[in-house]
């Protein structure tokens with residue numbers, strides 16, 4: 001997948017800019033701090049995920065003293081070229097695909113598939129479990145229409161079940177109807193989550209040695225409310241029966257895949273409890289590149305890779321190694337506070353841009 005062109009109007013510190021990007025090329029944005037490098041890759045991430053990797057506030061994405069912003073891109077995927085556009089105003093996102101308005105976010109997410117690596121990503125390990133769950137969900141949503149459909153239907157049933165639990169006189173028959181509908185969807189979601197995590201760790205383990213000289217094994221434990229190696233349906237049915245009284249007391253569904261978590265392990269120990277910052281960064285980098293490889297094998301297309309400030313903590317050898325393992329048929333965007341040494345990128349298509357106060361100018365090397 002490639003972004004052929006990107007237009008930003010009143011996005012962050014950009015007034016009105018347009019870029020033409022090259023297929024399967026590494027685009028390097030460098031410049032002093034606070035000039036707009038991260039803003040650029042944030043805009044691509046936003047097109048992919050419909051949220052930012054650093055804020056929940058839509059207003060902060062709009063350039064100061066304006067009321068709306070636009071991100072528009074022409075995207076090539078396989079042999080298809082399409083246009084995607086997001087306009088944010090009045091706290092709302094307006095989505096367009098080939099100039100047609102799109103109502104459902106799930107019909108938009110995944111048209112642009114970008115994977116990012118940012119310094120703050122290591123917070124994933126210590127964040128509330130909802131953030132880790134969202135990370136897995138978002139990747140599955142981009143990859144599988146069935147997952148998207150099943151998860152949103154489960155969430156609808158869950159909402160209805162919770163409303164039914166909040167009634168003064170609880171209708172047990174109605175709760176049972178919602179429960180049995182939820183169980184069918186839970187089985188599908190659990191299987192997909194478990195499978196995704198297993199595959200992701202296999203790919204990540206293959207890449208980790210490029211970032212660490214230690215012999216370490218990455219793994220992840222999918223944590224849900226039943227034992228996923230046993231028959232799921234029987235266990236889930238029993239669990240709901242056992243917690244029914246508690247659900248009535250708390251007037252909410254206390255158990256279900258909406259409470260799942262993932263524990264990331266390094267040598268079988270929780271990464272959050274024992275690993276150094278460097279180990280966490282290497283773990284994440286291996287995981288994000290592993291994810292990209294996994295997407296490629298499933299879709300036959302590499303996602304777009306966004307690497308924010310990835311070089312700052314790597315020595316020259318590791319920088320070279322990183323560039324070498326980046327697949328040649330992948331479009332990549334890298335930011336750096338320092339000018340990048342062109343010799344790092346030998347045999348690769350590469351473009352350099354100097355970013356200065358909301359302007360990015362291509363420079364020849």
Ligand SMILES: Nc1ncnc2c1ncn2[C@@H]1O[C@H](COP(=O)(O)OP(=O)(O)OP(=O)(O)O)[C@@H](O)[C@H]1O
Pocket residue numbers: 011012013031032033034035036037038039040059060061062063064335336337355
């Ligand atoms: N809504 C906005 N309106 C105007 N300017 C904004 C807005 N949001 C952020 N900025 C400006 O964007 C700049 C930060 O840009 P960005 O985060 O891309 O920095 P950067 O070039 O990646 O720097 P660093 O190397 O320090 O990470 C700051 O000057 C900030 O004031």
